[in-house]
Amino acid sequence: MSNNLILKVKNLKVQINNEKIIENLSFEVKKGEVLTILGPNGAGKTVLLKTLLGIYPFEGEIVWKEGVRIGYVPQRLPFIKNIPITVEEFFKLKNLSKKEIENILNEIGFKENLKKEVGNLSSGQFQRILIGWALAKNPEVLLFDEPMTGIDIKGEETIYTLLKRLKEKRGLTLLLVTHDLSVVYKFSDFVICLNKYPVCQGAPKDVLSPETLRNLYGEEIKFYQHYHK
Amino acid sequence: MEQLILSLITGIFIAGTAGYLGTLMLSKRMALVAGPLGHLTLPGIALALIYGFDVSLGAFPFVILGIILIWLIEIKTKLPLEALTAIVFALGVAVSFLFLPIAKAETALIGDITKVSLNEVIISALLCLLVFFVVKKIYPKMVLINISEDLAKAEKINVKKYNFLYLMAIAIIVALGVKMVGGLLTAALVAIPACASRNLSKNLLEYICLAPLFGIFSAVFGILLFKLTGFPAGPLIILGSGLIFLISIIFKK
Numbered sequence: 001m002s003n004n005l006i007l008k009v010k011n012l013k014v015q016i017n018n019e020k021i022i023e024n025l026s027f028e029v030k031k032g033e034v035l036t037i038l039g040p041n042g043a044g045k046t047v048l049l050k051t052l053l054g055i056y057p058f059e060g061e062i063v064w065k066e067g068v069r070i071g072y073v074p075q076r077l078p079f080i081k082n083i084p085i086t087v088e089e090f091f092k093l094k095n096l097s098k099k100e101i102e103n104i105l106n107e108i109g110f111k112e113n114l115k116k117e118v119g120n121l122s123s124g125q126f127q128r129i130l131i132g133w134a135l136a137k138n139p140e141v142l143l144f145d146e147p148m149t150g151i152d153i154k155g156e157e158t159i160y161t162l163l164k165r166l167k168e169k170r171g172l173t174l175l176l177v178t179h180d181l182s183v184v185y186k187f188s189d190f191v192i193c194l195n196k197y198p199v200c201q202g203a204p205k206d207v208l209s210p211e212t213l214r215n216l217y218g219e220e221i222k223f224y225q226h227y228h229k
Numbered sequence: 230m231e232q233l234i235l236s237l238i239t240g241i242f243i244a245g246t247a248g249y250l251g252t253l254m255l256s257k258r259m260a261l262v263a264g265p266l267g268h269l270t271l272p273g274i275a276l277a278l279i280y281g282f283d284v285s286l287g288a289f290p291f292v293i294l295g296i297i298l299i300w301l302i303e304i305k306t307k308l309p310l311e312a313l314t315a316i317v318f319a320l321g322v323a324v325s326f327l328f329l330p331i332a333k334a335e336t337a338l339i340g341d342i343t344k345v346s347l348n349e350v351i352i353s354a355l356l357c358l359l360v361f362f363v364v365k366k367i368y369p370k371m372v373l374i375n376i377s378e379d380l381a382k383a384e385k386i387n388v389k390k391y392n393f394l395y396l397m398a399i400a401i402i403v404a405l406g407v408k409m410v411g412g413l414l415t416a417a418l419v420a421i422p423a424c425a426s427r428n429l430s431k432n433l434l435e436y437i438c439l440a441p442l443f444g445i446f447s448a449v450f451g452i453l454l455f456k457l458t459g460f461p462a463g464p465l466i467i468l469g470s471g472l473i474f475l476i477s478i479i480f481k482k
Contacts, residue, residue: 072383083372
């Protein structure tokens with residue numbers, strides 16, 4: 001694997017309970033790139049992330065750069081409400097000192113009390129906490145599942161501004177799962193349209209045409225490309 | 230007097246450890262699992278009572294069997310855990326009543342901690358200490374696993390290994406618990422202190438510390454009340470923790 005590559009995936013096939021979830025997927029990710037995985041619900045996006053993390057078995061090849069540190073931001077953590085755990089205690093699960101915790105919270109713009117229960121945070125603050133938690137051991141790559149879930153438009157923008165800032169500051173490589181097209185245009189270097197099979201792959205401007213999106217989401221979708229200066 | 234002290238020591242060790250482990254079980258939504266496991270021990274308790282050996286010793290292999298059964302059936306059928314517990318628990322009770330001598334039924338069902346011997350006290354205390362240190366060791370990782378197995382796996386935590394240690398801890402505590410409160414009431418020993426603690430705590434530290442304290446208080450309360458009233462200690466211990474739970478509702482933040 002060349003120095004510049006962080007991840008190489010070749011002929012990936014994932015089956016869960018005898019159901020084919022992903023087939024015939026190959027791609028590469030270079031250091032510092034933002035890769036977006038786009039697709040409708042049930043297309044296998046989350047499964048792809050989890051397979052890359054080693055959670056599901058697979059056929060084919062997944063090669064990470066040797067010794068790579070990976071941070072994972074899950075879509076949601078519904079069960080955390082069952083546990084009376086404060087923000088500080090949640091970070092301590094990763095063996096961080098108070099100073100390290102404060103530094104990270106500062107970096108992600110978390111303004112609330114450290115002693116607040118994680119289950120009582122607003123969804124925007126909660127997502128910041130998850131990002132901060134994923135960043136805690138200085139990962140080179142961040143895998144991020146559906147960043148905007150449950151957050152209003154204003155909050156959504158802020159999460160992306162935050163990601164952009166973190167990426168520039170830390171030189172992060174990002175793998176994002178989303179179905180938000182504007183994010184893809186504004187932010188990604190490379191996009192994979194996934195609907196079990198890869199429907200398209202490439203730079204967003206090159207591959208996202210009304211036609212590929214129709215293939216991806218079905219006939220109903222109406223799509224207009226906006227250009228950002 | 231000496232017997233009372235032995236009972237109190239055993240009660241404090243078992244109830245305290247059960248309360249501590251209970252906090253993990255509640256956050257894993259498994260608080261009720263100790264119920265069917267307790268019921269499953271009844272045939273083992275029956276054997277112990279008939280042949281005159283320690284009830285915890287009789288109970289232990291049956292808890293292990295129960296854990297394996299529930300685990301296997303869950304993997305195979307994907308039925309929810311609570312449905313499986315219903316099946317397993319009914320079977321345990323049914324089998325035990327086929328050969329449990331009715332005269333001994335009370336001890337099997339609601340326990341009897343008031344006649345423990347010095348040897349039993351020592352063994353119970355040592356096992357409780359073992360469970361306590363294992364649970365303390367795995368606690369942070371288990372919390373993460375309870376929050377999200379995927380997140381834990383992404384952190385390269387060996388989820389299977391931790392779950393195994395956790396289940397073994399449950400098996401030992403259930404086996405010890407049946408001695409104290411019988412096969413019918415073991416779930417209460419782990420569940421009620423943890424629930425009361427959950428009501429009152431604002432963070433993990435309080436949650437972890439309050440539950441064993443509540444367990445210990447109920448054990449002392451139940452055993453002393455037995456001394457005063459002559460009612461069986463097992464149910465009195467559970468009523469003690471029930472009382473704490475009621476109070477915790479009033480003061481719930």
